[in-house]
Amino acid sequence: xxxxxxxxxxxxxxxxxxxxxxxxxxxxxxxxxxxxxxxxxxxxxxxxxxxxxxxxxxxxxxxxxxxxxxxxxxxxxxxxxxxxxxxxxxxxxxxxxxxxxxxxxxxxxxxxxxxxxxxxxxxxxxxxxxxxxxxxxxxxxxxxxxxxxxxxxxxxxxxxxxxxx
Numbered sequence: 624x625x626x627x628x629x630x631x632x633x634x635x636x637x638x639x640x641x642x643x644x645x646x647x648x649x650x651x652x653x654x655x656x657x658x659x660x661x662x663x664x665x666x667x668x669x670x671x672x673x674x675x676x677x678x679x680x681x682x683x684x685x686x687x688x689x690x691x692x693x694x695x696x697x698x699x700x701x702x703x704x705x706x707x708x709x710x711x712x713x714x715x716x717x718x719x720x721x722x723x724x725x726x727x728x729x730x731x732x733x734x735x736x737x738x739x740x741x742x743x744x745x746x747x748x749x750x751x752x753x754x755x756x757x758x759x760x761x762x763x764x765x766x767x768x769x770x771x772x773x774x775x776x777x778x779x780x781x782x783x784x785x786x787x788x
Contacts, residue, residue, distance in 0.1 A: 640712035643735045646742050647717040650733075651707055654688050662689065666744045677784060678729075678751030685731060685749050705729070711769055716788070718757065718769050725779070730755045730771060732786065754783040 646665055653661035666672060666689060676683055684703040709720040715735055722728040730753070734746035757769040765787070 639715075642742060643715065643717050643733075644710055644712045646735060646744065647710065647712075647719060647733050648707075650744065651705055651719070654705060659691060664741075666747075667738065672744070673734075673746040675748045676751075677753050677782075678749070682727075682751040683749065684751070685729075685747070689747075703727075709772065713759070713768050714788075718755075720771065728752050728771075728779075728781070732757070748786070750784065752781050754781050755786060756783065757786045757788065759788050 650662065650665045653659075653665065672689070674686055676686065685705065688703075688705075704723070705721055706723065707719045707721050711718050717733045717735065719731045719733070720729070728751070730750040732748040732750075732755075733744050735742055736745045737743075738745075754771040755769075756767060756771070758765045759768050760766075
């Protein structure tokens, strides 16, 4: 898996941010391998996972993957595959961006927390074919900590959302 790791910024302990990135990278690896047991160890149960989605209703691929409904009856070569292109962590969040050709662009924002003695994914936001800008409030000012990279998608008109944390 080829992933561009962003510089550590936005506050927080660099060790925790590296561990958060590792957990999220393990999730994508488990999903790619179809390892449901590994996925269930990294993510809170479906009943406890807080999830938000923005995009076309037929493109909720990650939630389908997490719940085991990821296009079960489609041949392997037709299933949606997540290929992270850029990962950045700050505080308790990890942002992952990816695309497949010019048609499919996605951003995932994962929030991690301790569940007993293990680090798990507790919240998830999925943005499909949507530009995303993430802002945090720091010392009374809003600071942009992350923004979609539309290099390959400049000629597309997609909705733009600001996630304020």
